[in-house]
Amino acid sequence: xxxxxxxxxxxxxxxxxxxxxxxxxxxxxxxxxxxxxxxxxxxxxxxxxxxxxxxxxxxxxxxxxxxxxxxxxxxxxxxxxxxxxxxxxxxxxxxxxxxxxxxxxxxxxxxxxxxxxxxxxxxxxxxxxxxxxxxxxxxxxxxxxxxxxxxxxxxxxxxxxxxxxxxxxxxxxxxxxxxxxxxxxxxxxxxxxxxxxxxxxxxxxxxxxxxxxxxxxxxxxxxxxxxxxxxxxxxxx
Amino acid sequence: xxxxxxxxxxxxxxxxxxxxxxxxxxxxxxxxxxxxxxxxxxxxxxxxxxxxxxxxxxxxxxxxxxxxxxxxxxxxxxxxxxxxxxxxxxxxxxxxxxxxxxxxxxxxxx
Numbered sequence: 151x152x153x154x155x156x157x158x159x160x161x162x163x164x165x166x167x168x169x170x171x172x173x174x175x176x177x178x179x180x181x182x183x184x185x186x187x188x189x190x191x192x193x194x195x196x197x198x199x200x201x202x203x204x205x206x207x208x209x210x211x212x213x214x215x216x217x218x219x220x221x222x223x224x225x226x227x228x229x230x231x232x233x234x235x236x237x238x239x240x241x242x243x244x245x246x247x248x249x250x251x252x253x254x255x256x257x258x259x260x261x262x263x264x265x266x267x268x269x270x271x272x273x274x275x276x277x278x279x280x281x282x283x284x285x286x287x288x289x290x291x292x293x294x295x296x297x298x299x300x301x302x303x304x305x306x307x308x309x310x311x312x313x314x315x316x317x318x319x320x321x322x323x324x325x326x327x328x329x330x331x332x333x334x335x336x337x338x339x340x341x342x343x344x345x346x347x348x349x350x351x352x353x354x355x356x357x358x359x360x361x362x363x364x365x366x367x368x369x370x371x372x373x374x375x376x377x378x379x380x381x382x383x384x385x386x387x
Numbered sequence: 388x389x390x391x392x393x394x395x396x397x398x399x400x401x402x403x404x405x406x407x408x409x410x411x412x413x414x415x416x417x418x419x420x421x422x423x424x425x426x427x428x429x430x431x432x433x434x435x436x437x438x439x440x441x442x443x444x445x446x447x448x449x450x451x452x453x454x455x456x457x458x459x460x461x462x463x464x465x466x467x468x469x470x471x472x473x474x475x476x477x478x479x480x481x482x483x484x485x486x487x488x489x490x491x492x493x494x495x496x497x
């Protein structure tokens with residue numbers, strides 16, 4: 151071989167070496183881009199998913215909190231209404247309670263009522279001997295109807311007329327005009343009685359409260375469903 | 388003379404090899420740098436995404452709290468109306484109820 155040939159061969163080899171290197175570099179470069187894209191995409195998608203889940207959870211918590219708050223508001227409102235219902239109904243009872251005082255003022259009517267109450271109590275108790283308690287202010291009215299009450303009971307139930315002892319302990323007096331009842335804060339909370347009688351068996355074991363106040367309680371409780379129906383259109387407990 | 392030319396040729400080849408190595412190494416370094424960039428760019432995109440999602444979330448929360456404020460107001464108004472109606476009804480029937488109760492108390496069925 152001559153110099154020129156050798157030189158040419160060397161040049162070819164140099165070019166070849168260079169070409170191979172550049173091809174290799176190119177491959178590396180291409181794979182670098184591919185791996186770059188894949189890596190970046192994977193990282194981003196993984197984190198995005200986590201972030202979405204995180205915020206979904208946050209939104210749910212907010213939802214739940216709002217539902218709870220609304221539910222509490224609803225309950226508070228319901229309680230408010232129920233309380234108002236209660237207040238309104240009790241006010242009626244209070245009003246009736248005040249009016250009870252007038253019952254004992256008409257002595258003619260009241261006298262008849264006392265007799266009926268005594269008879270009713272005797273029928274309830276069915277005892278041959280009883281103890282009767284009344285207000286001090288009703289004493290003379292009670293005494294005036296006692297005998298006819300005994301007779302009425304006796305003939306009704308077909309027994310001997312019972313023995314009625316009037317207790318010297320009296321029921322508390324009615325609230326007076328001058329203080330207390332109409333000015334709510336003073337005497338109203340002390341014991342008072344609007345009228346009627348309390349009758350007990352001689353041994354004191356059976357007691358029947360037939361006072362006007364006790365009767366009002368009974369009537370009120372019995373009529374409560376009806377009253378509530380009138381007011382709110384539904385029968386509630 | 389021939390020995391010299393042989394030397395020259397070999398030197399050229401060695402130089403070419405070295406350069407080739409250099410080229411490939413550069414490519415490898417560039418690749419590593421590029422992969423590192425992947426992490427950095429990913430982080431940037433993620434931060435942007437998070438900011439976007441946070442913004443949407445806050446907007447949603449503000450909207451719905453306005454809505455529930457209005458709900459609470461509505462509830463209050465309804466409740467007050469119910470109670471007012473109740474009081475009116477009560478006033479209407481109170482007298483009759485009291486009379487009924489009194490009658491019950493003063494009537495004795497014997």
